[in-house]
Amino acid sequence: MGGWTCPCAGSLEGAMQRFYIGGYAQQIRRTPLAAPDTNNDPSIFSPRTSIEQVEEGDVLAPKFGADGLIPVVTTDAKSGEVLMHGYMNEEALRRTMETGQAHYYSRSRQALWHKGASSGLFQHLVEMRIDDDQDAVWLAVRVDGGASCHVGYRSCFYRTVPFGKPGPVKLTFTESEKVFDPKEVYGDAPNPTKL
Ligand SMILES: [Zn+2]
Numbered sequence: 001m002g003g004w005t006c007p008c009a010g011s012l013e014g015a016m017q018r019f020y021i022g023g024y025a026q027q028i029r030r031t032p033l034a035a036p037d038t039n040n041d042p043s044i045f046s047p048r049t050s051i052e053q054v055e056e057g058d059v060l061a062p063k064f065g066a067d068g069l070i071p072v073v074t075t076d077a078k079s080g081e082v083l084m085h086g087y088m089n090e091e092a093l094r095r096t097m098e099t100g101q102a103h104y105y106s107r108s109r110q111a112l113w114h115k116g117a118s119s120g121l122f123q124h125l126v127e128m129r130i131d132d133d134q135d136a137v138w139l140a141v142r143v144d145g146g147a148s149c150h151v152g153y154r155s156c157f158y159r160t161v162p163f164g165k166p167g168p169v170k171l172t173f174t175e176s177e178k179v180f181d182p183k184e185v186y187g188d189a190p191n192p193t194k195l
Contacts, residue, residue: 044094054134063135064090069105070137074148076155077126077140083148084156086113088137100125102139108194119185121145145180150192152178152185 046059054061064070069087076083086104088096092112095103102123106113116122123141130137149156159171 044097045090048134055132060130061134062093062130062137063133065135069107070135072102072104072137072139074102074123074139074141077142081155082157083123083141083143083154093137096125096128096139102141106192108192115148116144118189119145119150119180121147121180123148147179150182150186152180152182154179 044060046053046061048054048061048063053059054063062070068089070089070093072086072088074083074086075081087107088103089105089112092103092105095112095114102115102125104113104115105111122144123139124144125139126142127140128137129140147154149158151158153175155175158175159173161171162169
């Protein structure tokens, strides 16, 4: 399949970057999920002190779950299309805010995940919002390469589920072709989807 290819594919720089990211991910993996980050800048997150402060205030007081994670929905800043749903731990949220590029926490890999580090499909923040009770994040992004899904589609939500009809459920694909070929982009890297 033609189409989009990773700009770093084949280059020494790309290989070194992948090597570096791999080592970095392992370093993160050794850190317990909810462990306090000693490098935390206390000016970014505020403690949650009252419902009024959380709902009506102007401080960022995010609520991370018992697993240390906050859910994130990511949309295309131009089209409004929902691209993906993921999670962030404190460090991912902090790095997203510092760099302007989406960072998540991969539950399957149990590691900080700089979206695009291995594919080149970086997500650049156009806008970031927090919801009423500050336990969910919305990112509106511009995506390098025009695809956010590791399967190769533009959006992770590339199938519709029928409803209101009896009988066997048959999913319908909303994207007729993939934006990129995952085999070309990821090579032999293990698939993050786990059964
Ligand atoms: Zn996906």
